[in-house]
Amino acid sequence: IINLDDFEERFEVEFYGTASQTQARAQPIAARNLPIRFPQEELDSFNVRGVHLKKGKTVEFLNGTFLKIAKIIKNADTEEVVLRGWLLRRCSHMKGILPKKLNEVCFVLEVELDDPRPVMEQAMVQVGLEGLVKIRHLVSTNYPHPHLGFPRVGLPYDTKEDNMEYVKDYERLVVRWKFITYYDNAAEHSKSPCYPTNIRKRMLAGLTEDECTPGCFLDPATLRHKWRGDTIIGGSERIEAPAIDSPQNGSIYTYGDAFCGAGGTTRGAVAVALQVLWGLDLEKNAGKTWRANFPNATHYEMWAHDLVAMINANTNLRVDILHLSPPCQVFSPVHTRVGKNDQQNFDSLFACCALVHKARPRIITLEQTFGILHPKFEAAFNSLIQIFTSYGYSVSYQIVQFQNYGLAQTRRRLIIVAACPGETLPEIPEYTHSKDSSNLKPLTSVRSVLNKIPANCPNHDIEAAFARGTTKPAWDASRAIPTITCDGGAHGHPDGQRRFTERELAALQSFPHHHVFHGSAIKKQIGNAVPPLIAEILFKAIVKHLRKVDKGEQEKRAQVID
Ligand SMILES: C[S@@+](CC[C@H](N)C(=O)[O-])C[C@H]1O[C@@H](n2cnc3c(N)ncnc32)[C@H](O)[C@@H]1O
Structure with missing residues (x-):
């Protein structure tokens, strides 16, 4: 078995050592959902290449993504029209975090933790009309799959494959999930997404009542x-x-x-x-x-x-x-x-x-x-x-x-x-x-933890620890110790005279003193x-x-x- 703990420090170097090298995104993040000011104006609807765009509708793009339209914005000077709204992807394109189901889609949202606006408000993205294909019918719900999904009977073709293509292209889509990536702020957000260097946390959650299509919310x-x-x-x-x-x-x-x-x-x-x-x-x-x-x-x-x-x-x-x-x-x-x-x-x-x-x-x-x-x-x-x-x-x-x-x-x-x-x-x-x-x-020091261990504590044989000796040098116990691993870790007792007792390791792992360890391989039990x-x-x-x-x-x- 590979002992993962042996690699703890190398993990740190590999993950955190690269933090400063995080790349800027290929496509910069547009400022998100800023107030609409002249020469911009908000439209109720707009026709483009025979497609009638309206707030609340969902459009499909050539690259396979969808946008639920929240705002249609026209620049009065340039006549350019852009859409603001929420990005959706097919669940089958979510790299396996969601089950692959035909016509099931997921909101893909990115937010900044220092932005006080609600998630759905700040997560709107802005896109142009290039690559826009057609309007799609989207149902938003918290009902479990396959409820409210596309109709499974009365499809127009004879073969399953043809019907699947038809459903994919024309039948209704259902969204039950939102996938949210949280960044600390805009500067972190502008870097290429990478755990843990700039992504703070991620969440996959069901839709709330406000986010569901009327009549499609289950208590x-x-x-x-x-x-x-x-x-x-x-x-x-x-x-x-x-x-x-x-x-x-x-x-x-x-x-x-x-x-x-x-x-x-x-x-x-x-x-x-x-x-x-x-x-x-x-x-x-x-x-x-x-x-x-x-x-x-x-x-x-x-x-x-x-x-x-x-x-x-x-x-x-x-x-x-x-x-x-x-x-x-x-x-x-x-x-x-x-x-x-x-x-x-x-x-x-x-x-x-x-x-x-x-x-x-x-x-x-x-x-x-x-x-x-x-x-x-x-x-x-x-x-x-x-x-x-x-x-x-x-x-x-x-x-x-x-x-x-x-x-x-x-x-x-x-x-x-x-x-x-x-x-x-x-x-x-x-x-x-x-x-x-x-x-x-303030952070907790090793010294403060060790000082609280009573002399007669179980698993605390100091004499045996002295008898085993140590080659490890003394170190400053006013700070924290690196990860305690299954073999007790790289450090000996801070006074440099002996190894840690099992109780000391357990205390540094925050076990209460009355948690008694039995059997052998106790350091492994503690480090694990x-x-x-x-x-x-x-x-x-x-x-x-x-x-x-x-x-x-x-x-x-x-x-x-x-
Ligand atoms: C990281 S440790 C768990 C630590 C534990 N949650 C605690 O706080 O003390 C992982 C544990 O999984 C046990 N384990 C590993 N593979 C297992 C398996 N296939 N079935 C049952 N236990 C397993 C190991 O014996 C080990 O004790």
Whole structure:
């Protein structure tokens, strides 16, 4: 197995070292949707080459794209007419992030985070009339495919191929998705899109009521019900189950952890009082740790695809929140040789698909190396996204620096959040710590973390650490440590006298001192983990979001009863 962590620093160099070399776009970005001023004037309609253009209509262009017209603008001096509106592409041209379905299209929008205007307002693009082909009928909806799609009967030709061509050229199009790329500002936007150098985050979301054609919007609660049946508002699918590790009374959200390792993410879930129902991991040492720390939950010690294969009526994996940490070795940008476990790693990535189908979570979180965003892995990454979108999940993803959430470690990861049909996406939380912003807390130092470890803590054998000696030099503990990897990382204890104890590594990964590690390969268990602090911050934001949604739904139901 390629140990991804060995390549962490090379990732940094490859991804961030090229940041300054990001190219300007071949086509500069036109200033977006600026006010219309003389000599420009807005027209209600316009005829060009026999095509009657009107606000609200959708036009097709020779290059295969479409534009939903918001404004028709004429320059009174030059007589030139341009269109402003929203760009659409066929889902089959979205490089695999959406299922390929005939006549299904997707809004493709780009926005700047420092522009306060709503997304749809600032994302309008301006195009000329060259290459305009014809008007197309477009339905905007949040109904799942194939509802409201083109008619499947009464098509004019005898063969499927001919009818498909006909549908493609003349039948109605349906938009159910918007794909939004976020840049920090216009300067970043003007560069060629490249993760993570200038793209801040991306989102694939369903349409809101305002964005749907009148009569084509389905109530979100109904949409969710179609996907997962009854949802207990306020949380908890299995109210009869004991409230594991959760001191609070009343309903709570349930949680499942696929690829749970030694429990970094599970620990974060417990910290925000999620009811942990199950964990899955094939690794036996990590399993010993997980079971000891979360004794009331079910642990499946097996390959993901074996769990999927053995699922039957008795294995209820249903949860409100599902976390996935599929193995990421194959996504190292420097992983050029075929490894003996590559196929299994790919399989486990796609076992995620079956897990989503069985767990039917309201919200999914996924943590991965950001190497998966390397252009070399575009197809695999886009297929991962399609696992979610094929079930109608909205998805957002961004690379985050964990140090800016208060971890004493410079560790960057990709976070993906997905929300089931009818559910809205929670925001990935804003940073809380910074080197230079006075509005945020200062960064956490290694020293402050190490100083808090009690002398009698488990997994903290200082004498053994001295006995093993070290060749690693002393270093300044007032700063953060680079990523802690499965072998403990490149640094020894900052005093230069010894290696870290397991507890010190765990504390730097933000494990609470009472999280005890069992079995062997403990450094690997620790290095593999998602820092519990990060999981806690993410799950806290998700719980807050779900509570707000549920409160709104409860109020709506109460109004109906009144
Ligand atoms: C990045 S670690 C997960 C860390 C965990 N979420 C945490 O926070 O501690 C990935 C885990 O996936 C497990 N794993 C890898 N391939 C697997 C598979 N096909 N089926 C089940 N578990 C697998 C590994 O044993 C490892 O513990």
